[in-house]
Amino acid sequence: MAEEIKAAPPATFKVTIDNITVDVAPGTTILNAARMIGGDVTPPAMCYYSKLQGSGGKCRTCLVEVAAGSTADPRPMPKLVASCRTTVMDGMIVKNITSEKVVDARNGVVEFLLLNHPLDCPICDQAGECHLQDLGYDHGKAGTRYQFARRTFKREDLGPYIQLHMTRCILCYRCTYVADQITEKRVHGVVDRGDHAAISTYIAKAIDNDFSGNMIDVCPVGALTDKTFRFKNRVWFTKPVDAHRNCENPKCCGKATLWLRGDEVFRVTARKDEWGEVQSYDGKTGWICNTCRFDKKSTSDWTVEGVTTISRHSVVGANKYKTLVKPTETISKVLSGRNPKLLMDIHDVSEVNAKDIELSDINGPAHSTDFKNMPRSK
Known part of the structure; x- marks a missing residue:
């Protein structure tokens, strides 16, 4: 019996997201395909981090509706799927912001994330950079249906530089992936289960590896904060600038963002891309x-x-200018190009005072004798 000859798979898959078609490589997730399109087409992600292996599938904010699975099997998927964990197929049709089911589900997910999350944005150092804060504005509700006491934890110092405020944590697991993948040893993780689950270290051990500060950068909320910057300033009062230095640590890229207030450096962070993730170089x-x-x-x-x-x-990013912007002179435009200083040159232009008298040099008030064609007072 002759073997069936199967056609070679296409080099790229065509996927349509919110009526926009894009060509992507096989194995690409729906979320990354949407990021290639950009804008509001891209689903939000609170736990997925493209630079961390194994991340995603925990927060459920990136749920999308698959209206057609593929060209070969155009049937829709029966339920909403996590776009960060679902790979595309050739001819797949996805709905994100164009689906009422997705918007309703995302509203419900945000409501669950905010059940125990404290509304302390006015005192949180993450305010202005918080992805949960952005989600709250887009999908949150004015009130809450939750009638029970909120989950609370005591603040915990994870070494000399990082403070853990577990009450704000949404258990995205990003910080644990950072410790697993870029440091030699991990001394923290998730303890307990259910409503008691928390990020913590064993036997109150401090985190002292050379790259522990990156846990702060990947945290999407204000659960992990920089103790050297805590309560010192608001990020929108600072000016972020790109900078680099020759770092002796071979694993450090040496490229960072300095947050300045005048000439003072309030904090240093890794450079972020448009998705809030650490940028990649080479x-x-x-x-x-x-x-x-x-x-x-x-x-x-x-x-x-x-x-x-x-x-x-x-x-x-508001009111940040790359160079010094000076206001343009408008008087010369009104006067058809005349120098506005002529208005102040009383001696040569108006011919009011005598030529041999400078009004600014008079010791005391001016008299009628100091001006031309003025009769002497009696």
């Missing part, structure tokens, strides 16, 4: 070491490249 993720993050807090330690471009909609 195929490697731009993690920075604790020395660059916590110890190099002077502009003399860095080579400043220029103002950081904030791509996401945030108050951090």
Whole structure:
């Protein structure tokens, strides 16, 4: 019996998301395909992090509706799927913001995330950069149906630089993936289950590895905060600039964002892309070491490249100018090009005062004798 000859799979798959078609490589997830399109087509993600293996599938904010599975099997998927864990098929049709089911489900997911999350944005250092804050504005409700006491935890110091505020945590697991994949040893993780689940270290052990500060960068909420920056300033009052230095640590990329207030460096973070993830350079993720993050807090330690471009909609990117912007002179335009200083040159233009008298040099008030064609007072 002759063997069936199967056609070679296409080099790229065509996937349509919110009526926009894009060609992607096989194995690409729906979320990453949507990121290739960009804009509001891209589902939000609170736990997925493209630079961390195994992330995703926990927060459920990236749920989408698959209206057609593929060209070969155009049947829709019966339930909403997590776009960060679902790979595309050739001819797949996906609905994100164009689906009422997705919007309703996302509203419900945000409501669950905010059940125990404290509404302390006015005192939270993550305010202005918080992805949950953005989701709350887009999908949150004015009130809450929750009638029970909220889950609370005591604040915990994870070493000299990081403070854990577990009450704000949404258990995205990003910080544990960072410790697993970019450090030599991990001393923290998720303890307990259900409503008592929490991020913690065993036997109150401090986190002291050289790259622990990256846990702060990947946290989507204000659960992990920088103790050296805590309560010192608001991010929208600071000016982010790109800078680099020759770091002695071979694993550190040496490229960071300095947050300035005048000439003072308030904090140092890794550079972020438009999705809030650490940027990659030459195929490697731009993690920075604790020395660059916590110890190099002077502009003399860095080579400043220029103002950081904030791509996401945030108050951090408001009113930030790359160069000094001076107001243009409008009087000369009104006067058909005449110099506005002529208006102040009383001696040569108006011919009011005598030529040999400078009004500014008179010791005391001016008299009628100081002006031309003025009769002497009797």
